[in-house]
Structure formats: structure tokens, C-alpha cells
Amino acid sequence: MRVTIALAQLKVTSFNKQLNLNRALATIQACKEKQVDYVLFPELFLSGYFIQQNIRELAEPADGESIKKLQAKAKETGVGVIIGFPERDRESMYNSAAFIDQDGTLQGVYRKVHLFDKEKSYFTAGEHCPLFSLPGGKMGMMMTYDVEFPEMARLYAVNGASLLFVLNAHHVPYEQHQEMYLRARGLENQLFIAAANTVGLQEMTLFFGESGVISPDGDYVARGSNNEELIVVPIDLGDVERSRAERPMKYLTDRKQKVYRAHGLLAE
Template sequence: MKVELVQLAGRDGDTAYNLQRTLEAIRRCAVGTDLVVFPETQLMGFPTQDTIRRVAEPLDGPSVQAIRQAADERNVAVVVGLAEAADDGRFYNTTVLVTSEGVALKYRKTHLWASDCGVFSPGDRYATTVFKGWRVGLLICFDIEFPESARALGQLGADLIIVTNGNMDPYGPTHRTAIMARAMENQAFAVMVNRVGEGDGGLVFAGGSAVVDPFGQLLCEAGRGECRLAVELDPAQLLQARRDYSYLAQRRLQLPGQPTEQTDGRRELIIPS
């Protein structure tokens, strides 16, 4: 699978600006690219309690529809974060996998960072789907500091864990360590795409987007500026990493909840209340 990581600076609360830059990046992807990945809440930036009602959109809203159209034009899939206005009246920090046919997978952040609290509600499940023969799962930023989040995707059979990130100084090294550990623990590839530049409130985003192989080794890593990384993931590495032992098969403790199989190929693990 050919993946492009697009590490961008964004503007908090400026959907028009962020969406335009996202669409431009999709249109510039290389021929043969399968998947383009962007940071956490890429489309709206980080909202506050005062701005969330103004900027949040449903998954069938204009921003995601524009992403779908761009994905169709370039024959790629796109992973991108947004502030979601849900049918239940709540707001979620959500990442979606969008293909030419629409939203193939959505994930609502389950572990809320301090600035998420009071703005977003936490999600209640993990999910994977099959894309081009790979079982793909999504996580968001703070989630990767909890091994159970990636393990839930591993338990659902994930070959590729994609993390949309909005990690800021001084926590860049934390996520560098975490993403390598999460890939190794689940013997899966991991792709993490972070934001760069400054945000509201004086935040400075740490960059460091990365791709990690199923042994926990870095395949590529970005610096602190805007950039685009391209990498081709080799499924033979999955077979090699899982050949002699399986952490999943040999673990002594299992996460609670029973995985469910959906008719469209998705697998879900609901978090027990």
C-alpha cells in the first residue's frame, strides 16, 4: 500500500482555510498513491466551548463531501480529522476514512485530552474495516498513550493503525516512543500524522509524523515543518513479524467486550459502560 503523510499547519476555527489546503494536498498526491493521511481535527482546527457549535459539521456535511469528491477525482482514500456534530446533539473529535463512495470508517476519540474536555464527548467503541486487502483501524492523538486503545484494534485484527495527531510541545518525544511501542505490541504497521506550527493559546505543535513497521522500527520520520512523506507498506513484513510468535494469541489477559462483525466488513469493539 502506498501512503502519503501530509504534515500541515492549520488555523483553529477556520474551516474554509483548512479545507482548501487539505483539498490542494489531495490533488497533489502522486500517481499510484492509495491513501493520504492528515492530522487531528485537520478540517476545523481545535474548537473551544465558545466555537464548537459554529464549526462542527455532521459527517454528511459540506467539508466531508468535498473530501469525498477530491478522493474520487484522484482515486485515493483520505484519512482526516474533524469536529463532528452528531445526530445525538453531541460533539465528537472524529477521524474518518473517506473513499470515493463516502465514509468507510469513523472513529470518535475515546481518551479526551484536557482541552477536549467540555468541548467533545468521548467515543464508545473501536472499529476496523478492510481497505485494499488491509484491515485498518483509527486512533487519535492521546489515545496512543494508552496501550489498550491500540490493543483493541489489534484484537479486531488490524494490520495498519492510523493515528491522526495534534501533539504539542513538550510531548513530542512521548508520542514518538508510544507509536513505536503500539506498532510492536500489535505486530502491525502504524502511521501517525501530526500538526505543525502554532495554534490558539500559544500552543506549538511538534510535528514528527512517522511510519513504523510491525517490529516497532521507524521507516520514516518528519521534522517540525510542513512536509509530505511517501512510503510503501510491504505486507510481507506483517507475515514476517507474526511468523514465530503472536502477542495477541499468547496474551494472558483480554480486553472486555465481544467484537462484532458488520455486513460491510467493519469490526467493532464497544467499550463496556
């Protein structure tokens, strides 16, 4: 099944949710004209990354006004949306990603599991790795630091994912880290990875972009620059099963869970 993905490698204006929302809506419209099926935005796109001082005024529930406007735009254009935002659920704040399907339905929210550094002081960690259905396959979501834990991508793979959407907020000097982790997770799980990173300065921190799509063989299908751009990439989710069938490396079926469990890696 062929799916056309767009990676929205854009600058974010810190604390200006309305401006970022307007840019997202305009990008979704542009995706319609390019016959895109799903557009992926970076981590915390609606708010900016460094929001600890203003998190309570920027965060909103998953059924808040910003997400509703994105749902309406998705329904109007037929473009599915994956976008990062600060979520408020009662007194807890989450670093979240909404998945809005092509018909405008909010299929669900992923809450970042592996919080990085100071994120732990103002976000609550998520505890679930939900899978969602796409035409021709299943997908999961991850964010920046999540990718550095191979267990999480493997969990998605063994549960049937053929595509992982990664919402990034990666800044210099971690360009090589981003490439290594993305390619490794794609290769060792033999699935597609689509990653959208932001660009430009936020609070004197430079985000470097280099968004990309990784094939089930661990190679870049497409790779962005260090500037703003909309990267449109058609992929065939059927390549996942072909790669797993044709390659001699059977990473998923050759696992030795009994051994891992005996040595304490897996709980009883």
C-alpha cells in the first residue's frame, strides 16, 4: 500500500500558539495540493520547546480548540495530521502528539514516555505506546529521546507496526546522534521511520532540521536540509514485509526471549 508522507520541517515561534497553529493549517492546505496522505510536524510544534515558564497557559486538553481546528482542516483537505503539543489532563501536563486521521477524526494521543533532562520537572511521563491503523499497515509514534531506547521501537515492531512517526526537537551538536539512532531503529526492526525535526533558534538553541524517511533497510529515502522545507515522500508499506522476507537477517523472529529473560532483561 502506497502512502505519501510530508515532513513539515518548520521554525516554531515560542509561546505563540496561534501563529504556530496558523502555520500548521497553511501547511496542511499545501499538502492537499501535493496529494499528501499524512503530514508530520515536530515535537511541541504548537508551543515551542522551551515552555516551562508558560506551560499552564499554553497547554490544552486533547479536545481543545487547537486540535479541533486541526481536525476541521484535516476533514476539509483529506490530509491526516500528526502534531506535537503540550497536553493538559486535569493537573498533569504531557508532551503529547495528536493523530488526526484523514476524515478529521482524532484517533488518539501519544504521550512522550522518555522525558529528557529538565522535561521531567514540568511534564508527566506517558505510560503507553499506542498503535494506530493506516491504509495498509499500522503505525506508532515516538519523540526525540524515545528513539534512543531500542526497546520502544522493538515493542512497536513486534506488535505489528510498519511505520514509526518520530516528532523531533533535536538541536546542535546532536546531528550525528539523530542520524545514527533513526537508521539503527529502522534497520534493526525492518520498518519505515518518518522523522520531522524543527529548525531555527529557540531560546538561543539552534535546531538543525535534517528531517528524513528511513527505509526498512536502514537507508535514507529522503533527507532534509538545515532550513525550512516541506519534504514530500511516497513510500510503499509493502516494502516492510518484502524486506523481512528477503533479507537473511531475521531480527524479529530470531530473538531469544528465554535468554534475555534469564539474564534479567525481560521481567517474568
